[in-house]
Amino acid sequence: MSTVTNFLEELKQESETTCKMLKIIPEDKYEWQPHVKSMTIKQLSSHIADLTNWIPLAFDTDELDFAVVPYSPATWNNNEELLDLFEHSFAEAKAKLENAKDEDLTPEWILRNGDQILGNLTKGGLIRIALSQTIHHRAQLGVYLRLLDIPIPGSYGPSADDQSF
Incomplete structure (x- = not known):
């Protein structure tokens, strides 16, 4: 199986799990954060929903310079809009991977941020980071939800909330 095919399969699998997590965010807790240095649930969810946009970015650009294009998270007001944002991001990433070759x-x-190089990697490396960051921040969201006593759906099998132990 090619690397692109592996990325595509991983994207599909992780997107299903991510969607389950984004669906259960309590709308009355968007501004909640576990610590003053932590993102709010809304900020974290926006970041998670946006991360797969880095896959098309890998194929369509050779760099991102925050000094020229500052990060601006997408705006959304409810879970339906958040899920629409995520689905759109997923669809674009999926389409790029479906049309890519390993040599891409x-x-x-x-x-970069102006002259400061923040990361120098391959386009494949950027895709790996986008997938890994999605998983990482989704787990972070799981901790937020657990602290709010919200049942957590399983990721790679059932969670403690999905079955009795």
């Missing part, structure tokens, strides 16, 4: 993953891609 090897060119260099740079993340």
